[in-house]
Amino acid sequence: MGFYSKVIIPYFYDFSMDSEQINKGRQNLLSKVTEENVVEIGFGTGINLKFYPENVKHIIGIDANEGMxxxxxxxxxxxxxxxxxxxxxxxxxPFEENSIDAVVSTYTLCSIKHVESALREIFRVLKPEGRYYFLEHGLADKPFTQQLQHILNPIQNIWADGCNLNRNISSIIAESGLRIIEMKNYYMKRDPKIVGYMYEGIAKKGIAKND
Ligand SMILES: C[S@@+](CC[C@H](N)C(=O)[O-])C[C@H]1O[C@@H](n2cnc3c(N)ncnc32)[C@H](O)[C@@H]1O
Structure with a gap:
C-alpha cells in the first residue's frame, strides 16, 4: 500500500466525510442499532463512533487500510x-458462523474489491436474528446518471482509492441471501448525483418473524 492510500486518503476522508450532510445519514442509521455488540466493516477513521446510541458497548472495527x-x-x-x-x-x-449480533457498514461497500465475498461473510457470521445496518452510495435510479456513473467509474476508482460509483447496493445485498427489511433511497442534497445516490437500511439473515 503506497503513501497516497496510507496517508493522504485517510487524512482526506477524515476531513471530507465528517460533514453535516453525511453525518445526518450516519445519525439516522446508527440510532437504530439496538444491539450491544457490533462489528463495523470498513471502520475507516472512526467517524461513526460519536453516532452510536448508548446501548452499544463494544465494537470490533475491521479495516484493510492501516492508515485509516x-x-x-x-x-x-x-x-x-x-x-x-x-x-x-x-x-x-475472523468469526464463527452464527456468532455476531450486528454488522454495520457506511460508505464501504463501494470500496471493497470482492464485495460479494464480504456480503457472503456478513451472512455467514450473523446470528439467525442478527442485523446488518448499511449506509452506502451506489448506482443511481436515473438512466442518464447511471450512464455517467459507468463512464466515470474508472477515474473514480483511481483517485478515490478503489471506490466504485456504479454498484447496485440493494442487489448485491440481496444476492448474498440477506433480506432487506427496511431501506430508503435518496440523493444527498449538495453532492453531485453520481456520488450522491444513497441506500440506507437494515437487512436480516433470518426468516420473517420478529422484524
Ligand atoms: C470511504 S471509506 C469509509 C470509512 C468509514 N466507514 C466512514 O463511513 O467514514 C471506505 C473504507 O473501507 C475500507 N475498505 C476498503 N476495502 C476494504 C476491505 N476489503 N476490507 C475492509 N475494509 C475495506 C477502506 O480502507 C476505508 O477505510
Missing part, C-alpha cells in the same frame, strides 16, 4: 465504547 486505523486512534481513545481494531480485509471475517 491510525487516523482513528484519537477517536477511539475518546470514545466511551470499547473498540477493538482488526487490520484485515472483510472479504474474510
Amino acid at each position: 486505523l491510525k487516523q482513528a486512534e484519537k477517536k477511539i481513545s475518546n470514545s466511551k465504547i470499547r473498540v477493538q481494531i482488526i487490520h484485515q480485509s472483510s472479504e474474510k471475517l
